[in-house]
Amino acid sequence: MRLSRYFLPVLKETPSEAQIVSHRYMLRAGMIKQAQAGIYSWLPLGFKVLRKIEDIIHQEQARAGHIPLLMPTLQSADLWRESGRYDAYGEEMLRITDRHGRDMLYTPTAEELITDIFRSNVSSYKDLPLTLYQIQWKFRDEIRPRFGVMRGREFLMKDGYNFDLTREDALHAYNRHLVSYLRSYERMGLQAIPMRADSGPIGGEDTHEFLVLADTGESEVFYDSQITDLKFGDRAIDFDSVEQCQAVMEEFTSRYARTDETHVQAEFETQVPQDRRRTARGIEVGQIFYFGTKYSDALNATVNDGQGKDVAVHMGSHGIGVSRLLGAIIEASHDDKGIIWPEGVTPFHCGIVNLKQGDAEADAACDSLHAALVALGLDPLYDDRKERAGAKFATMDLIGLPWRITVGPRGLKNGVVELTSRRTGESEELPPEAAVAKIAALYGAIAA
Amino acid sequence: MRLSRYFLPVLKETPSEAQIVSHRYMLRAGMIKQAQAGIYSWLPLGFKVLRKIEDIIHQEQARAGHIPLLMPTLQSADLWRESGRYDAYGEEMLRITDRHGRDMLYTPTAEELITDIFRSNVSSYKDLPLTLYQIQWKFRDEIRPRFGVMRGREFLMKDGYNFDLTREDALHAYNRHLVSYLRSYERMGLQAIPMRADSGPIGGEDTHEFLVLADTGESEVFYDSQITDLKFGDRAIDFDSVEQCQAVMEEFTSRYARTDETHVQAEFETQVPQDRRRTARGIEVGQIFYFGTKYSDALNATVNDGQGKDVAVHMGSHGIGVSRLLGAIIEASHDDKGIIWPEGVTPFHCGIVNLKQGDAEADAACDSLHAALVALGLDPLYDDRKERAGAKFATMDLIGLPWRITVGPRGLKNGVVELTSRRTGESEELPPEAAVAKIAALYGAIAA
Numbered sequence: 001m002r003l004s005r006y007f008l009p010v011l012k013e014t015p016s017e018a019q020i021v022s023h024r025y026m027l028r029a030g031m032i033k034q035a036q037a038g039i040y041s042w043l044p045l046g047f048k049v050l051r052k053i054e055d056i057i058h059q060e061q062a063r064a065g066h067i068p069l070l071m072p073t074l075q076s077a078d079l080w081r082e083s084g085r086y087d088a089y090g091e092e093m094l095r096i097t098d099r100h101g102r103d104m105l106y107t108p109t110a111e112e113l114i115t116d117i118f119r120s121n122v123s124s125y126k127d128l129p130l131t132l133y134q135i136q137w138k139f140r141d142e143i144r145p146r147f148g149v150m151r152g153r154e155f156l157m158k159d160g161y162n163f164d165l166t167r168e169d170a171l172h173a174y175n176r177h178l179v180s181y182l183r184s185y186e187r188m189g190l191q192a193i194p195m196r197a198d199s200g201p202i203g204g205e206d207t208h209e210f211l212v213l214a215d216t217g218e219s220e221v222f223y224d225s226q227i228t229d230l231k232f233g234d235r236a237i238d239f240d241s242v243e244q245c246q247a248v249m250e251e252f253t254s255r256y257a258r259t260d261e262t263h264v265q266a267e268f269e270t271q272v273p274q275d276r277r278r279t280a281r282g283i284e285v286g287q288i289f290y291f292g293t294k295y296s297d298a299l300n301a302t303v304n305d306g307q308g309k310d311v312a313v314h315m316g317s318h319g320i321g322v323s324r325l326l327g328a329i330i331e332a333s334h335d336d337k338g339i340i341w342p343e344g345v346t347p348f349h350c351g352i353v354n355l356k357q358g359d360a361e362a363d364a365a366c367d368s369l370h371a372a373l374v375a376l377g378l379d380p381l382y383d384d385r386k387e388r389a390g391a392k393f394a395t396m397d398l399i400g401l402p403w404r405i406t407v408g409p410r411g412l413k414n415g416v417v418e419l420t421s422r423r424t425g426e427s428e429e430l431p432p433e434a435a436v437a438k439i440a441a442l443y444g445a446i447a448a
Numbered sequence: 449m450r451l452s453r454y455f456l457p458v459l460k461e462t463p464s465e466a467q468i469v470s471h472r473y474m475l476r477a478g479m480i481k482q483a484q485a486g487i488y489s490w491l492p493l494g495f496k497v498l499r500k501i502e503d504i505i506h507q508e509q510a511r512a513g514h515i516p517l518l519m520p521t522l523q524s525a526d527l528w529r530e531s532g533r534y535d536a537y538g539e540e541m542l543r544i545t546d547r548h549g550r551d552m553l554y555t556p557t558a559e560e561l562i563t564d565i566f567r568s569n570v571s572s573y574k575d576l577p578l579t580l581y582q583i584q585w586k587f588r589d590e591i592r593p594r595f596g597v598m599r600g601r602e603f604l605m606k607d608g609y610n611f612d613l614t615r616e617d618a619l620h621a622y623n624r625h626l627v628s629y630l631r632s633y634e635r636m637g638l639q640a641i642p643m644r645a646d647s648g649p650i651g652g653e654d655t656h657e658f659l660v661l662a663d664t665g666e667s668e669v670f671y672d673s674q675i676t677d678l679k680f681g682d683r684a685i686d687f688d689s690v691e692q693c694q695a696v697m698e699e700f701t702s703r704y705a706r707t708d709e710t711h712v713q714a715e716f717e718t719q720v721p722q723d724r725r726r727t728a729r730g731i732e733v734g735q736i737f738y739f740g741t742k743y744s745d746a747l748n749a750t751v752n753d754g755q756g757k758d759v760a761v762h763m764g765s766h767g768i769g770v771s772r773l774l775g776a777i778i779e780a781s782h783d784d785k786g787i788i789w790p791e792g793v794t795p796f797h798c799g800i801v802n803l804k805q806g807d808a809e810a811d812a813a814c815d816s817l818h819a820a821l822v823a824l825g826l827d828p829l830y831d832d833r834k835e836r837a838g839a840k841f842a843t844m845d846l847i848g849l850p851w852r853i854t855v856g857p858r859g860l861k862n863g864v865v866e867l868t869s870r871r872t873g874e875s876e877e878l879p880p881e882a883a884v885a886k887i888a889a890l891y892g893a894i895a896a
Contacts, residue, residue, distance in 0.1 A: 007515050007578060009569035033565055035520050036552070041565055042518040044580075050518070067455050070490040070498070072483050072602045073521060073585055074554070091547045096554075099539045099589045104484070106522070106544075117481055117489055121457035130455060132492075137521055137585070141547045154520045 001348065002370075003383045007044050010395055020216045022330035023148030025339050029399045031326070038145025038153030045399060046326065048347035050156065053325050054135050056187045056344065057158050064180040064239045066131040066160055071113050073137050077103035079112040083298045094141045106139035111295045111317055114161045118313070119301040125165045128303065128313070131173055133160030135322060147216075150283070150327040158320040163296075163313045165305060168242075170290055170314035174206060175245035177288045177318040181210055182232040182252065184320070185285065189342020190329060192285050193227055194253050198261040206290040209259060211282030214331040221282040223257035224272045259284075283328045290316040339400030340423050343443065348381035349373070350439050351401040353392045355408035357384060365407050365417070365432060372436045378443060380405075397422065403442075405435050449796065450818075451831045455492050458843055468664045470778035471596030473787050477847045479774070486593025486601030493847060494774065496795035498604065501773050502583050504635045504792065505606050512628040512687045514579040514608055519561050521585050525551035527560040531746045542589045554587035559743045559765055562609045566761070567749040573613045576751065576761070579621055581608030583770060595664075597771045598731070604771040611761045613753060615740065616690075618762035622654060622738045623693035625766040629658055629734055630680040630700065632768065637790020638777060640733050641675055642701050646709040654738040657707060659730030662779040669730040671705035672720045707732075731776045738764040787848030788870050791891065796829040797821070798887050799849040801840045803856030805832060813855050813865070813880060820884045826891060828853075845870065851890075853883050 009030040017034075018024040026032045031046030042050055058068065074096065080086035086093075086105075094106040107113070114132060122130065135158045145153050162173035178194060185192035190212050197209035211221055213228075230252055237244050256271045258264075259282065268277060293312040296302065302310040321328075333340045341347065350373070354366045366382055373380045381401065383392045389408075396404050406418040406427075416429040419438065430438070457478040465482075466472040474480045479494030490498055506516060522544065528534035534541075534553075542554040555561070562580060570578065583606045593601050610621035626642060633640035638660050645657035659669055661676075678700055685692050704719045706712075707730065716725060741760040744750065750758040769776075781788045789795065798821070802814045814830055821828045829849065831840045837856075844852050854866040854875075864877040867886060878886070 005513060007517075007569075007580060030569075033568065035561060036524040036526075036550075039520045039522060039524075041520060041561065043565070044515050044517050047516055047518045065453060067492045068495055069455070069492045070495045072487045072489060074487060074587065074602055076484040076487075078484075094544065094546065096542065096544050098542065099591065102484075113483060113489065116483075117491070120481065121455075121478070132455060139522065143547065154522055 001379070001381050003381060003385055006381070008395075008399070009043065010398060018148065020147050020150070020327075020331070021334055022150065022216075022327040025330055025334060025398070026148055026326065029339060032149060038142055038151070040149060040152060040154075045347050049326055049341070049345055050323065052345045052347070053188060053322055056184055057135060057320060057322065060180045060184040060187070061133055061158075061160065063183075064131075064176050066133050066180075068134065069132055070134050070136055071107070071110050071117075073106055073139070074104050075107045075110075075113055077105055079116055079299075080105065083112050083295060085112070092140045092142065094139045108138050108140045109317070109319075110134070110136075110159055111161065111315075112299065115295045115299045115301050115315070118163055119299060122163070122303060124304050125306045128163060128165050129169055129173060131160055131162040131176075133158060133318075148327055149323045151218075152323065155321065156323040158322055160318040162316050162318070163301075164315070165303065165311070165313065167292065167314050170292070170316055171206070172242050172245060174288055174290045174316050174318075175242075175249040176239050177316070178208065178252065179232075179237060179239070179245050179248045181286055181288065181318075181320065182248070185210065185212075186232055187344045188325065188329060189344050190285070190325075190332060191228065193221075193223065193257055193282070195221060195223070195257040195259050195282075196253070196262050197259060197287060208253060208288055209284050210286040211259065212285055212328045212332050213280050214283050214328065215281055216331050217281035217283040219282050219284060220260040220263075221258070221280055222260075222263045222268050223278050223280075224255040225276040225278050227252075227255050227257055283324075283331060284321070285325055285328050286318075286320040288316065288318040290314075334400070337394070338398035341400045341402055343402050346402050347399070348401050349378045349443055350380050350403035350405060351396045352380055352382040353389070353396060353404060353406045354382070354384060355389045355406060357386045359409055361412055362407055362409055365412055369405060369407065369417070369432055369436065372433070373439065376436070376440045378440065403439055405439075407432075449827070449829050451829060451833055454829070456843075456847070457491065458846060466596065468595050468598070468775075468779070469782055470598065470664075470775040473778055473782060473846070473848075474596055474774065477787060480597060486590055486599070488597060488600060488602075493795050497774055497789070497793055498771065500793045500795070501636060501770055504632055505583060505768060505770065508628045508632040508635070509581055509606075509608065511631075512579075512624050514581050514628075516582065517580055518582050518584055519555070519558050519565075521554055521587070522552050523555045523558075523561055525553055527564055527747070528553065531560050531743060533560070540588045540590065542587045556586050556588045557765070557767075558582070558584075558607055559609065559763075560747065563743045563747045563749050563763070566611055567747060570611070570751060572752050573754045577610065577612050577617055577621060579608055579610040579624075581606060581766075596775055598775040599666075600771065603769065606768040606770055608766040610764045610766070611749075612763070613751065613759070613761065615762050618738055618740070618764055619654070620690050620693060622736055622764050623690075623697040624687050625736045625764070626656065626700065627680075627685060627687070627693050627696045629736070629766075629768065630696070633658065633660075633733065634680055635792045636773065636777060637792050638733070638773075638780060639676065641669075641671065641705055641730070643669060643671070643705040643707050643730075644701070644710050645707060645735060656701060656736055657732050658734040659707065660733055660776045660780050661728050662731050662776065663729055664779050665729035665731040667730050667732060668708040668711075669706070669728055670708075670711045670716050671726050671728075672703040673724040673726050675700075675703050675705055731772075731779060732769070733773055733776050734766075734768040736764065736766040738762075782848070785842070786846035789848045789850055791850050794848070794850050796849050797826045797891055798828050798851035798853060799844045800828055800830040801837070801844060801852060801854045802830070802832060803837045803854060805834045807857055809860055810855055810857055813860055817853060817855065817865070817880055817884065820881070821887065824884070824888045826888065851887055853880075853887075855880075
């Protein structure tokens with residue numbers, strides 16, 4: 001993409017309403033624009049990252065054997081009355097009346113509707129296990145929306161729901177989600193730590209939140225420092241194997257890690273040696289729940305158990321805060337010049353900076369670099385504006401592409417361009433073809 | 449995908465509320481489920497087709513040089529008051545009040561918000577031309593929603609907006625959209641005819657609707673039969689070339705083709721020889737508008753014209769009815785057994801039917817066919833249920849996958865499987881590897 005043909009409205013000034021770094025950088029980098037309090041337009045650069053995150057989630061959910069569908073944003077109040085949550089939910093639920101006077105709501109979560117889909121179509125244990133999920137816009141009428149997309153009112157969420165015959169099967173589904181979430185977050189360049197959590201308005205017995213450590217996190221967290229050494233990595237896993245998923249769950253949740261909601265100081269001190277006790281702030285980026293038959297009882301979602309009895313299905317629900325993840329990634333990965341995107345979610349794979357736009361040789365070299373990268377399936381952003389080098393560098397640093405190729409007449413005389421890492425700041429000079437090959441290898445390795 | 453692990457709730461009975469064939473088949477094939485009047489959940493099979501249509505649109509918009517973003521579903525009433533449409537829009541606009549008593553609405557279209565994004569960020573002619581678009585859920589509170597997704601209340605739409613310095617540039621953007629839409633619809637297996645249309649509540653001077661001919665169409669259409677011979681095909685086009693885009697526009701719109709809203713019988717009879725005059729019904733699947741400075745005047749969206757003057761930008765808006773396209777495609781492509789998906793949008797590339805589930809040889813042959821297709825990047829649906837052959841064939845015919853591979857012990861003794869075209873019903877026997885190669889070649893040819 002040529003920057004001259006793109007829409008990247010970078011701001012020089014820091015908007016005064018932004019209190020945290022991710023909000024500041026998302027506004028300055030032209031990723032979002034507030035439409036009204038807590039509601040944002042996703043400008044092209046922000047939209048690209050949002051789609052990358054969605055793609056990772058879809059791929060990892062497919063790997064775990066979960067099936068995507070899409071439920072509407074508006075729902076009838078009737079189902080919520082059936083579950084008892086219509087009155088219980090409070091003012092965060094946006095209630096709407098249509099032209100015929102019927103009560104509707106903008107869905108904050110979808111336990112009721114997915115259970116209705118299930119009970120209308122499934123009646124036998126033979127159709128289980130089943131996990132359905134969606135990535136869809138939700139609404140929560142926060143009284144004081146703030147921190148940009150981190151605490152917005154209209155937000156994008158992945159929400160998945162498992163239906164199982166027994167508690168054991170449902171706990172396997174719980175573990176499957178834990179594993180798939182660990183994989184997803186790592187692919188986004190994040191370390192998200194599962195912490196024992198409180199179930200809140202969803203209800204349930206077992207629940208873990210996934211937290212990314214960051215100074216601006218909304219929760220205080222307490223954990224054993226050994227946890228931050230754990231990596232899921234590229235280990236192979238059979239999602240059908242109860243034992244394998246259980247082993248991962250135990251590995252990642254057996255050490256003490258809790259938010260302030262569930263923290264017990266005495267247990268912390270008993271379970272964790274003093275030199276490994278850590279206190280920090282964390283951003284919640286996901287949560288998994290097992291809640292048994294809470295919704296299947298309320299909504300009468302039963303299956304024949306193969307022995308002549310109809311039994312309520314065991315369920316859980318599992319969420320990833322998709323739009324807030326952009327904020328969390330930036331909080332975890334930036335410096336004073338701007339964002340530093342992890343390779344897995346970067347909006348463009350690399351930038352190309354032409355130091356002397358209009359110089360025939362420099363222009364031709366940039367065109368050919370751009371074409372070579374595109375031919376390999378990569379997506380570069382070529383800054384072809386007639387701007388000073390300093391302004392081009394500042395834009396590239398702000399928008400945070402992990403790699404930059406700098407092209408200028410002096411280097412070209414020696415047959416080289418400069419390849420710079422946004423994260424380390426380190427540069428090397430190398431022939432244009434070698435720069436292309438290096439970037440291709442780097443992203444090839446990530447895709448594999 | 450193995451059907452035993454998928455969620456495909458096929459119905460045996462035709463739901464009584466469905467009046468048209470696409471609605472009947474979408475319900476029976478387990479593609480959608482009504483959540484409330486005019487609001488649907490997209491079950492896995494329906495969601496897959498929806499995503500395929502979105503992908504085609506994104507690819508063709510990128511080819512035309514248009515930039516994707518995403519605006520929120522809920523908007524503040526303020527901008528709509530500024531344009532004067534808040535009061536003018538009538539009861540189809542879903543009006544919402546938040547917990548602080550602020551007026552919002554579920555957006556039926558986004559001229560106001562995109563113009564606000566533009567005016568906040570662009571001030572120079574140097575940043576033009578610019579076309580931004582999104583694919584996002586909209587809401588229109590239809591008094592009598594009907595015909596399934598064809599006339600729903602919550603619906604998915606692609607809406608694009610061009611910003612240009614002059615009327616001539618904006619007309620080029622209009623033509624670019626016409627060309628990209630022709631390409632998009634053809635890739636979906638549809639012939640959509642541009643017809644001169646009425647501008648309705650968007651306003652504007654120039655507008656064409658795209659109509660798919662089908663008996664159940666909501667509009668009566670009048671056209672010169674030569675039009676149905678036109679194909680865009682795989683011709684190369686330079687979207688930057690004013691002449692090339694203009695030539696396509698003239699080729700596809702110079703013959704008489706109008707809906708009942710703009711039809712003039714006397715002109716029809718003068719312009720079209722009697723033997724080429726056709727009257728039919730059509731389904732509207734898209735519309736393009738040029739409306740000049742209507743919104744830029746109202747919302748004060750101006751740019752410096754390079755000669756010291758601030759001028760209002762020339763705009764147009766361009767829409768594709770994404771969710772209704774599923775209905776339109778089915779109306780145009782089905783028989784009495786079910787849907788017949790065009791290859792470009794089929795939810796699975798082919799079906800595999802195992803005639804004797806549990807037979808070791810048949811099971812192994814199906815597993816190996818499935819693996820071979822997946823290894824080539826194809827997405828087959830393998831019916832591995834313990835069902836009669838007749839029931840498996842009926843399901844495959846209903847859900848409309850264009851190709852079916854049938855595997856049974858008798859054929860395997862002779863080293864062959866059966867490959868059947870859903871469209872023609874023709875079958876041939878061939879070795880499993882040859883069946884895989886044939887399907888791969890077929891979809892390879894489409895992807896190229």
